[in-house]
Amino acid sequence: MSRETNRDTQGQPSRPPRATSAISSVPVPAAAHAGPVSHAIFRVARLHRMIAGQLLRRVGLHLGQELVMMHLWELGPQRQTDLVRLIDSDAATMTRSIKRLENAGFVRRRPCPDDKRAVIIEPTAASQALRQEVERIWAELEGASTGDLTPDQQAETLNTLRRIEDSLARTAARTSSASAAGTGVR
Amino acid sequence: MSRETNRDTQGQPSRPPRATSAISSVPVPAAAHAGPVSHAIFRVARLHRMIAGQLLRRVGLHLGQELVMMHLWELGPQRQTDLVRLIDSDAATMTRSIKRLENAGFVRRRPCPDDKRAVIIEPTAASQALRQEVERIWAELEGASTGDLTPDQQAETLNTLRRIEDSLARTAARTSSASAAGTGVR
DNA sequence: GTGATTTACTTGTTCGGACAGGTAATGGCG
DNA sequence: CGCCATTACCTGTCCGAACAAGTAAATCAC
Numbered sequence: 001m002s003r004e005t006n007r008d009t010q011g012q013p014s015r016p017p018r019a020t021s022a023i024s025s026v027p028v029p030a031a032a033h034a035g036p037v038s039h040a041i042f043r044v045a046r047l048h049r050m051i052a053g054q055l056l057r058r059v060g061l062h063l064g065q066e067l068v069m070m071h072l073w074e075l076g077p078q079r080q081t082d083l084v085r086l087i088d089s090d091a092a093t094m095t096r097s098i099k100r101l102e103n104a105g106f107v108r109r110r111p112c113p114d115d116k117r118a119v120i121i122e123p124t125a126a127s128q129a130l131r132q133e134v135e136r137i138w139a140e141l142e143g144a145s146t147g148d149l150t151p152d153q154q155a156e157t158l159n160t161l162r163r164i165e166d167s168l169a170r171t172a173a174r175t176s177s178a179s180a181a182g183t184g185v186r
Numbered sequence: 187m188s189r190e191t192n193r194d195t196q197g198q199p200s201r202p203p204r205a206t207s208a209i210s211s212v213p214v215p216a217a218a219h220a221g222p223v224s225h226a227i228f229r230v231a232r233l234h235r236m237i238a239g240q241l242l243r244r245v246g247l248h249l250g251q252e253l254v255m256m257h258l259w260e261l262g263p264q265r266q267t268d269l270v271r272l273i274d275s276d277a278a279t280m281t282r283s284i285k286r287l288e289n290a291g292f293v294r295r296r297p298c299p300d301d302k303r304a305v306i307i308e309p310t311a312a313s314q315a316l317r318q319e320v321e322r323i324w325a326e327l328e329g330a331s332t333g334d335l336t337p338d339q340q341a342e343t344l345n346t347l348r349r350i351e352d353s354l355a356r357t358a359a360r361t362s363s364a365s366a367a368g369t370g371v372r
Numbered sequence: 373g374t375g376a377t378t379t380a381c382t383t384g385t386t387c388g389g390a391c392a393g394g395t396a397a398t399g400g401c402g
Numbered sequence: 403c404g405c406c407a408t409t410a411c412c413t414g415t416c417c418g419a420a421c422a423a424g425t426a427a428a429t430c431a432c
Contacts, residue, residue, distance in 0.1 A: 303397045
C-alpha cells in the first residue's frame, strides 16, 4: 500500500461508513459491491506487484526487468522482438527497458548479423551474479502468494486463476475486434 | 496484450519453442516454471487491467479514475486525503488524478472551510451522466472475470483470491520492515 | 528490378504508481 | 504564547505500460 495506511480519522461526508464487514477488508464499498471478483483481482494484483517491486528493488531491478533477464539467462541472447513476444510486452517498453538494463550493466547490445534492423540482446557476465538473487526472489514471491497452502490447494488455486485468465482472454478477443472479425489469423 | 499478438514467423536464432503446451498459454518457460501461481497472478492482472482500461477509455476515463468517481458518487464530496485512504492510493497520484478529472470536467475543487490545508473534491453534475456508464463497465468487467461460472464457483473463486490477498498482505507486513540494502540502478 | 507491404526498432506523449523533497496549516505541549 | 511534530497537499523525478508516429531494413508482388 501507499505510505498512508492508517484508518479512523473520519471525514465529515454525508454517509455512514457501512460497518466495514470483515477483518482487514479495506473500506471500499463502491467498487467492492459493484464487482467483488473484479475488485479482488485488482487488490491481489496491486499487492503482488508491490511486493515484487520491493524485492526486486533490493537487487537493483525494476518491475518487469526480471522477466527480461530470466529469459536471457535461460534462452541466451535474443533479438529484441523475440523478447517482446516471449514476455508479451510492448516494443516501445522493451526498447526503454533494455536501455536501462544496459545502463545498469546487465545486458549488452549487439547488431544482428543476419538482419540489420534487429539487435541482439545478451546478458553480461556481471548479470550472472543476479541470477540466483532473482530466482530466490521469485521463489519468495511464490511463497508469499501461496502462503501455507498444500500442493493440492495450490493446484486448485492455479486452476482458478487459469479459469479467470481464459475468461478474460475470451472477452479481450471479443472486445478488441470492434470492426474486424480477426482473431489474428494474419 | 500489446499490438503484436501473432504467432509463427519462425525466427532464426537458437530458439526451440518448446512445444507450447496448451492452447493460449503464451510461451513463458522461465517465469512460469519459477513460480506458476505468481506468474498466473501476473497474467491475470495484466489482462484484467487491459480490459478495464479499454472499457474505461471509451467513456473518457483512465484506469483508477473510475474508483475516485465511484467513491464521490456514493459518498458525496470528500477531502483529497479521504479519497487517498478510501482507494488506498498515493497522495501524489491523487493530486494529479484529481487535476485531470477536473480538466475533464468531472470533479470540482473547493477549499475546506474547517481546514485551510484541505481541499474538498465534489463530482460535477456533468459527471452524473458517467455514473451509469461506469457501473455498466464494472458489471461488464465482472462478467469478463467470472465468465460463465455458477454463483457457487464465483464464491469459491472469491475465496481463493481472498486467501492469496491475505497471504500477500502478511508477507507485505513482514517485508516492509525488513532490512534496507540500498543498491540502486537509477 | 521496382514498388508496396511488412517487420524491427526508436522516439514522443500521457497515464498510474512510487519515492523524495518542499510548503503551508494544524495541533499538542510546555 | 512560542516551539515543534504532524498533517494535507504540491512538485519533480523515474519507471512500466500503452498509443501514435516515424525510420530503416527486409520481404513480397509484379
